[in-house]
Every structure is written in C-alpha cells, then in structure tokens.
Amino acid sequence: MRLDTGKLLIGALGVLFLAPVAYSVIMAFIPENDKSLITHSPQTSSMSGAELYSKCAPCHGDNGDGTDAYPSLNTLTKERLIEMLVGYQNGSYGTINNKKIMQVQVQGMSRGDMEKLADFVTNLKPRQKSADEQKKKEQKKKEQQIDITGISS
Numbered sequence: 342m343r344l345d346t347g348k349l350l351i352g353a354l355g356v357l358f359l360a361p362v363a364y365s366v367i368m369a370f371i372p373e374n375d376k377s378l379i380t381h382s383p384q385t386s387s388m389s390g391a392e393l394y395s396k397c398a399p400c401h402g403d404n405g406d407g408t409d410a411y412p413s414l415n416t417l418t419k420e421r422l423i424e425m426l427v428g429y430q431n432g433s434y435g436t437i438n439n440k441k442i443m444q445v446q447v448q449g450m451s452r453g454d455m456e457k458l459a460d461f462v463t464n465l466k467p468r469q470k471s472a473d474e475q476k477k478k479e480q481k482k483k484e485q486q487i488d489i490t491g492i493s494s
C-alpha cells in the first residue's frame with residue numbers, strides 16, 4: 342500500500358483538533374465532585390500514618406481526642422474518616438465557617454495517604470473522659486442549643 346502523505350497529514354490534524362473536543366465531552370459527563378480527584382492525582386508519600394498525623398496533632402490532639410474547638414477523630418470509623426477527608430477536598434463536607442481550615446490540610450493529599458492516616462487514627466484509643474469533663478461537655482451542648490433557638494431561660 343502506498344503512503345499518502347496528504348491523507349496522513351489531514352488525519353493527524355483532525356486528531357489534533359478533535360482531542361480537546363473529545364476531552365471536554367468526556368469531562369462534561371463526570372460529576373463536578375469527582376473532578377478534583379481526577380485532575381490532580383497526587384502521589385502517595387512514603388510517610389507512615391503516624392508521621393502524617395503529626396501535621397494534624399496540633400489541632401486534633403496527639404491521641405485524636407480533639408478539644409472544645411476541634412472535633413475528636415478517634416471515635417470515627419476508617420471509612421467515615423476517609424469520606425470526610427475526601428469531602429473536605431472536593432468541598433462537599435464541613436461547616437460553612439470552619440471547613441476552610443480543613444480544606445487547606447487535605448489539599449493535594451492522595452487517597453493512599455488518607456488510608457494510612459485513617460488506619461493510624463482509628464487505632465488510637467479514645468481517652469476516658471472524667472465525669473466532670475462529660476458534664477461540662479453536655480452543659481456546653483445545651484448552651485449552644487439555646488444559642489441556636491434564641492430562647493434562653
């Protein structure tokens with residue numbers, strides 16, 4: 342078969358011009374939430390779960406117990422924790438006021454690193470809260486509920 346350079350050239354140009362069109366058509370069918378996971382597919386680090394968690398500990402506590410201002414992580418299941426991290430990453434999870442804090446933390450984090458983190462965190466043992474602490478926590482919850490409804494007695 343004889344090579345027809347003219348036809349080859351037209352074919353090559355066609356592919357060149359159609360590639361972006363094909364790309365945008367394919368992307369249009371992928372839901373917005375999944376895109377961030379596709380467009381930047383970050384590398385999994387060589388760090389262990391404990392090493393990765395050292396970045397989280399200043400806020401969530403060495404043991405994942407959290408504080409009044411930061412939620413505890415060590416009572417979550419592995420699946421739920423990963424779900425939340427992915428949610429922060431694609432913007433579908435978190436409170437309006439504070440989710441930005443977490444979005445920065447998980448920016449560019451790979452799925453593999455999330456798994457390592459979740460494995461580490463869910464194996465931490467929650468610290469037993471003293472009766473006093475428990476009472477304070479419940480009291481605070483009640484106060485917050487009053488704040489929301491605006492009816493204080």
Ligand code: HEC
Pocket residue numbers: 393394396397398399400401410411412413414422425426434435436437438439440442443446447458
């Ligand atoms: C600068 C402080 C800070 C650091 C560091 C931080 N977090 Fe957070 N984290 C927060 C705050 C504040 C919230 C609550 C955000 C909101 O209201 O949506 C939160 C929420 C979360 C939640 C959701 C908990 C729930 O029950 O809703 C998870 C999971 C979480 N963080 C995991 C991590 C992990 C894993 C790291 C480390 C990679 C980390 N955080 C680092 C402050 C921090």
